[in-house]
Amino acid sequence: MASCLWPWRRCCSWRPAARSPEPTAPGRAGSSGTRSSSGARTKMPYFNLMESLTSSFPNVCRISWFHHTAPAVCCCSKTRSGEKYTDPFKLGWRDLKGLYEDIRKELLISTTELKEMSEYYFDGKGKAFRPIIVVLMARACNIHHNNSRDVQASQRSIALIAEMIHTASLVHDDVIDDASSRRGKRTVNKIWGEKKAVLAGDLILSAASIALARIGNTTVISILTQVIEDLVRGEFLQLGSKENENERFAHYLEKTFKKTASLIANSCKAVSVLGCPDPVVHEIAYQYGKNVGIAFQLIDDVLDFTSCSQQMGKPTSADLKLGLATGPVLFACQQFPEMNAMIMRRFSLPGDVDRARQYVLQSDGVQQTTYLAQRYCHEAIREISKLRPSPERDALIQLSEIVLTRDK
């Protein structure tokens, strides 16, 4: 218990004189995303982040503290709504029937092999996490706006486009990381080679852009274009590493936002724009997506240490092998400063990966990261609760909890 609370306790003693909102702190970022903060401004950014969180939402803190002691029990949302839940995935799938067939229809390619490559990951075996969030958000916004019970065709298109942009970036990431398995099968680059894999990624991106243009809404185009830019910038952030320990955490959160959360946040925003004219709702949708997205990635980074590769469908400790220091490592480094040198050389010496892994498992880096993910989830719940109640809204609340408890 004591160790669970230490970052919170520490932050009280580290309280900076003037509190400056950290750009990636939940609920505080502008809707246009984040810009890297100067190191001088944010001393101990993530403690600052915790501090701004806990003082802004004391009740969230209380809930999450409770939550943290019993992480397997998703209790907090039950207090918010008396409704009996259906599985959010089932609820979302009602509007997503034929999702992958429809995506394959967008990939109008005459060459057999190129078509096969582009369709490789649209085999219906993915979690479709992004499309599910998008259609649930669409319905939640529509009901909030005018009690409409329908999902517009354009909103469903956003679900397709989100999955396509995600897949295009996966294909490119796998070439960049020289990855050999994903979702339990061999990667495109391992089967067809890097040269063709890159083109397949470009092709999926172009098909997504065509579908996006056909929606015929320039605002929506701008919103989703931001995602493409963020994905590239996130990849660049991943190339560099910061020497300063404090900058490192801000850098990590910014990268997490750009590489994962931006897509979810902006597609949520896009469906809200299509369904409802109220900018307040757009911001709620964006903030929900952003916070769930960051939590999702934080848990992903935890699972890289705690899960076995069979469960994940991809090798574990993958981040360390790529030289990346994710949340659990950065927290562990607080307890074991000797990890600093390893982070700086990107775990390149023989034995570094194993040693770092051991350090992480001995430290409470995993708990700390999970705890941080909970903060983001609670912020997501706080945002989405501003919408009028609906089964879809409650499903989104439940989904943010599933993000925390998932094991693959």
Place this chain on the structure above:
Amino acid sequence: MSLQQLLLRFPRSLGALSSHRRLWWSPSLDTISTTVGSWRGQSSRSRAHWNQVVSEAEKIVGYPTSFMSLRCLLSDELSNIAMQVRKLVGTQHPLLTTARRLVHDSRNNLQLRGLVVLLISKAAGPSNVDASCQNCDMVSGIYSCQRSLAEITELIHTALLVHRGIVNLNELQSSDGPRKDMQFGNKIAILSGDFLLANACNGLALLQNTKVVELLASALMDLVQGVYHENSISAKENHITDDIGISIWKEQTFLSHGALLAKSCQAAMELAKHNAEVQDMAFQYGKHMAMSHKINSDLQPFIKEKISDSMAFNLNSAPVVLHQEFLGRDLWIKQIGEAQEKGRLDYAKLRETIKAGKGVTSAIDLCRCHGNKALEALESFPPSEARSALENIVFAVTRFS
């Protein structure tokens, strides 16, 4: 061009920069192929002629066509790419070759697409429809949104140039150097290509015109498919190309070389709110000009006065495909077999064989045929110096003397 600007910052690491870059430009320098050398040093007369055509055209569009966006240049990512590309110096990764050529010998060639988009914008002028276009500031008769479009066209083209230079890691030879270097080169090539594409998407979104976004997105899709065909053809090792006729060749070449220019020209008309008819004429000009430009470049190895004999040429180029079609598949395979020596293809010998056939002359005819179609499309535009410049570009690529 942003990538170029960045590369210009490191002249020493990328080889000496010549101050006479423009002299290297000739219509034959179209594609950067990793397997087939590009054809430099056209006869000095036609090169001088081409340079004159282009420098006159550049004057017409107001200011030199330097398509670099400040936003792009000042970004952190760009200096990051620059640093990473530097690390590649000394390796065998093709990204270096692409980068070197972007800087070195094809500065203007890269910008030909942008220049044509600007010229056709000016040739069409403002439309009669009183369009309350939000980007209505016009400089030298060209809307600022059309200038952005010209830049986007160049960004997309360059992104694909960079992406086509990825290497397959499992096919590496020992002469390629360490696998680690190649892997790193791939990483940088993907990232810089994606960076250029993201900038293109961003620029497109700012144009606030969904039809233009759709046109350019479909042009990107065409280009990717075209590059895919080109790659799979150049990957063939036994020198036996696929048995494609000239009509399939035309389809594939349209995808890889014509679609982007054709659709950008059409989009430029859409931005000025011209009707469907004008849009179609602009599309036709872009398409046929690009086709005759490509055939011209394919012809260079067969018509140039001075050429080193052993120089390789593309077996999927227009004259070779036509030669093959006249000859029939069996005879062609026989001819290729005869030109092989110790498993290597004797290009000098094969070139003479092809020159003796009808492939070269019919490729010249085909080039002129596309040139004429491009000129026909231009007739629907009112006479102007911009239109004359577009005509002169066609004359320059269809001139064989």
